[in-house]
C-alpha cells in the first residue's frame with residue numbers, strides 16, 4: 143500500500159512581530175519547524191504501513207528549499223521517500239493554488255491508496271488545502287480524524303470529531319484524510335532512520351516537472367487577493383489588583399463575582 | 409473585468425442537523441442580509457438535509473431569504489461530503505451566484521473548500537467580518553492572518569462565486585418579519601450515475617458536554633500555567649462550583665490536558681459569557697480573539713506584565729496554585745452558609 147503524507151514547514155514562533163508603521167512582518171530569526179499536526183500525520187502513515195505489512199510512505203512538501211529540513215524529519219520518522227515541490231512561481235499561492243500544485247504532484251508521484259494531511263497548519267489555520275486537494279483529484283475524503291480503527295486494502299474506518307459528536311465513517315480507498323493531533327502520539331525518530339534520513343536524496347520537483355504554468359499558481363493563479371492588513375484592536379480598560387496575600391485575592395474575586403450576579407445563584 | 413459569468417444573487421449554505429437548521433447558519437443569514445442590502449442583491453439559501461423541519465424553511469423566508477432551494481433526501485442524513493459537494497456544485501453552476509457563504513463549522517470547513525475547488529474559485533476561511541466594497545461591488549472578507557497577529561482584508565476580484573466561511577457566535581440572529589413572502593423550491597437533481605457513495609456513516613457518539621461553551625454565562629478557562637494534566641482538574645472543579653463551562657487556551661489543548669472543543673480563541677470558539685475567568689493564560693492575541701466580547705474578564709496570572717491584564721476587568725497577580733484552591737474553599741463555605 144502506498145501512502146502519501148502532505149507536510150508543511152511553518153514558523154516556529156507564534157509571536158510574529160509586526161512593524162506598526164509599515165504593517166509588514168519583522169523577521170528576526172526566522173525559526174521554522176514542521177507543522178505539529180503533520181508530525182502526527184507522518185507517524186500515523188508509518189503505523190498504517192506497519193499494520194498492512196507492506197508498502198511505502200511518501201512525504202511531500204511544497205515550500206521553499208528550507209523545507210528540506212522538514213522532509214528529513216519525515217524520513218527520520220520512518221517515511222520511505224520524500225519529495226520537495228519548490229519553485230519561485232509558487233510563492234504567494236492561496237489555498238486553491240497550493241492544492242493545485244499538491245494535486246499535480248500527487249498525480250505524478252502516485253497512485254496512492256491513502257493520502258494523509260494535518261487538518262490545519264499552525265500558521266494559516268485555514269484547513270482548506272486537504273479538502274481542496276481531494277476534490278481536485280476526485281478522491282473520497284474526510285476531515286477532523288481523531289482515530290483510525292481499521293485499514294484494509296479496500297477501505298478504512300475512522301473516527302472524527304464534530305462540534306457535537308464522534309462519528310465513525312467508513313471510506314473506500316483511495317481516500318484523503320485530514321487528521322487532528324488526537325489521532326496518535328507522534329513517534330520519536332530511531333537512530334537508524336536518522337542516519338538514513340541524512341543519506342537519502344530528496345528530489346526537488348519544479349513547476350515545469352509538474353507541467354504547471356505560472357498563470358495557475360502564485361499570486362496570478364490565486365483567486366483570493368490580500369488587499370491590506372491591519373492590527374486588530376481590542377478595547378478594554380482593565381484594572382489590575384496586585385494582591386500580596388491570597389486571602390485578599392480570593393476576597394476580591396468573590397466580590398467581583400457577586401457584583402456580576404454570579405453568587406446570587408448559590 | 410469579472411472572469412466568471414454570474415448573477416446578482418447572494419447564497420448561503422444552511423447546515424442541517426437531525427432535520428433542523430443549525431443556529432450558526434442563522435447567524436450567517438444575519439451577515440448575508442447586510443451584504444444583500446448593500447448590494448441590492450437577491451438572497452437565496454441552499455438547504456440539503458433529511459427529514460427537514462418544514463417550518464425551519466419557512467423561517468428562512470421570515471429572516472430575509474428570498475428563495476430557498478432545498479432537497480430532502482436520505483443521502484443527506486449524515487454530513488458526508490460526497491453527494492453534498494457534488495450536488496451543491498451543480499446547483500451553484502446553474503444559478504451562478506455572486507457570493508456564497510457558510511458558517512465556519514466543522515461541516516462548513518469540510519465541504520466549502522471542496523465546493524470552491526469544484527468551481528475553481530477562491531475561498532476565505534474563518535472570516536470575522538464581511539462587507540461590501542461599494543465602489544468595486546466586491547465582498548470584503550476579513551480574517552486573521554500571520555498567526556492571528558494581524559487582520560487581512562481579502563477580496564476575490566475575478567472568480568465567482570466569492571466564497572467565505574464565517575466564524576460563529578459573533579453576531580446576533582436575524583430579526584424575523586412574519587408573513588414575509590418568498591419562494592421555497594425543491595431541487596430535483598438527476599440521480600448521479602455513480603450512485604453508490606464512497607463513504608458510509610457507521611455510528612455516532614454524542615460528546616457529553618455538561619455545559620456548552622458558546623452559550624455559557626460563566627466560563628472558567630485554564631492555560632499552560634497549570635503545568636500538567638492532573639492540575640487541570642482545578643479548572644474543572646472551579647467550573648463545577650460556579651456552574652460554569654470549562655475552556656482552555658490552545659497551549660492547554662495541545663498538551664492534551666483537555667479536548668479541542670474546549671479551546672477558546674482564533675482557532676477555537678468565540679465565547680460571550682457574563683464572566684470569563686482566565687487562569688494561567690498569558691493572553692496571546694489569538695486567545696483574546698475568542699474572548700473580546702465577554703462582558704467581563706477576571707485574570708489570574710503570576711506575571712504582572714502578562715498581556716491578559718490589558719483586557720481584564722479584574723486582574724489578580726499571583727500564584728494560581730495558591731489562589732484557586734483557596735477560592736474553591738471559600739465558595740464552598742459561602743454555599744454552605746446559605747444552605
Ligand SMILES: Cc1cc2nc3c(=O)[nH]c(=O)nc-3n(C[C@H](O)[C@H](O)[C@H](O)COP(=O)(O)OP(=O)(O)OC[C@H]3O[C@@H](n4cnc5c(N)ncnc54)[C@H](O)[C@@H]3O)c2cc1C
Pocket residue numbers: 156264265266267554555556630631632633634656657658659660671672673674675676677687688689690691692693694695698708709710711714726727728729
Ligand atoms: C494561527 C494561530 C492560532 C491560534 N489560535 C489560538 C486559539 O484559538 N486559542 C489560544 O488560546 N491560542 C491560540 N494560539 C496560540 C497562542 O499564540 C498562544 O500560544 C496560546 O494562547 C498560549 O496559551 P497559554 O496562555 O495557556 O500559555 P502561555 O502563553 O505559556 O501562558 C501561560 C501563562 O501562565 C502563567 N503562569 C504560569 N504559572 C503560573 C502560576 N503558578 N500561577 C499563575 N499563573 C501562572 C504565565 O505567567 C503565563 O502568562 C494560536 C496561535 C496561532 C499561531
